[in-house]
Amino acid sequence: MLRKGMFIESVECSDLEFSGRRFLLETDSALHSILASSAENVLVNRVKSRVDCGIPVFRQADEDLQPKSVQELDQRTRIQHTVSQVTGILRDGFEDIKLGKFDIDRFAPAARHIAASLKASPHLLVEVTRLKTKDEGTYVHSLAVGGLMTGLGHLSGLEEETIKELTLAGLLHDLGKLMIPNAILNKTGQLTDAERKAIRSHPERGYMLLKQYPEVSDLVLEICRFHHEALDGSGYPLGLRADQLSLPIRICTVCDVFDALTSVRPYKRAWSNTQALKWMFDRGHLFDKKLILRMGSLFD
Ligand SMILES: [Fe+2]
Known part of the structure; x- marks a missing residue:
């Protein structure tokens, strides 16, 4: 799961939703902004992270954030x-x-x-x-x-x-x-x-x-x-x-x-x-x- 201390390479959403690229995730507000975006994928750089990341890429699975209907x-x-x-x-x-x-x-x-x-x-x-x-x-x-x-x-x-x-x-x-x-x-x-x-x-x-x-x-x-x-x-x-x-x-x-x-x-x-x-x-x-x-x- 995404957490502070991870080094973010890329957040797969438009710049309007979240514009940060290649940065160390240090604040709660940045973390919440990523989770609130429509991004399904976030690329985490394991080497540059300050915490153990487990896997380099994770899929955000917060169903509440997903759109409710095709419309x-x-x-x-x-x-x-x-x-x-x-x-x-x-x-x-x-x-x-x-x-x-x-x-x-x-x-x-x-x-x-x-x-x-x-x-x-x-x-x-x-x-x-x-x-x-x-x-x-x-x-x-x-x-x-x-x-x-x-x-x-x-x-x-x-x-x-x-x-x-x-x-x-x-x-x-x-x-x-x-x-x-x-x-x-x-x-x-x-x-x-x-x-x-x-x-x-x-x-x-x-x-x-x-x-x-x-x-x-x-x-x-x-x-x-x-x-x-x-x-x-x-x-x-x-x-x-x-x-x-x-x-x-x-x-x-x-x-x-x-x-x-x-x-x-x-x-x-x-x-x-x-x-x-x-x-x-x-x-x-x-x-x-x-x-x-x-x-x-x-x-x-
Ligand atoms: Fe090929």
Whole structure:
């Protein structure tokens, strides 16, 4: 539970509700202000805290502070609600896939919810998905990438059916990470060669897993397998080059990296959208610059 002596990295609510970032929680009034906000997550820096925090991230569960009806929910709260719902759908769906039970239909509502949130506000969707806990990081990331791919699909003039495939591909692109131990995925220090190899195996592992199901389209399989390729051939698993990388694959790569850069993790601060877009734009040998510009216009 949140208490004085903890070092707060980030409170997941609008600045109007609580503007403090990166500070030592010392007063009752600051504590009460955080608890009275709509924040569902507060990121606590265990190392900088003066009390034993137990876990780095906690979920505020004060039911009295939650809105009472759908009508009372503002846009941001609705999107927060969608994100936690979809995260649950993904967690259950991924677990079932691991057990050999794949039901593509259970992802359809998740994709619809994400598309609706993105339409309501790309800014808010990105902001709400920015904070990722260790346990739910892969699911929230998949959700965010699904949303961003939907947006870039529209801005790229793709057909509705293809855009639906892109959303699904975003949700499933990192499925292979389920087979990588969390201790490796969440490691904050230097990776050993073996650990790096294990992480880099996730696109191929996800692809092999999904390939067993005929209902998964070639487009989704291709995106899952090649989302870590780069235009100059320096990516993995195959080191494909620009002329071998289709628009849907490039869209996934750009969305994947953008979400990673703009995310808060227990071990790193988030970059702003502008910082992330600029960093990627300066690396046109890796990413499709045209798509980075389109991503920028998603937030105009
Ligand atoms: Fe990935």
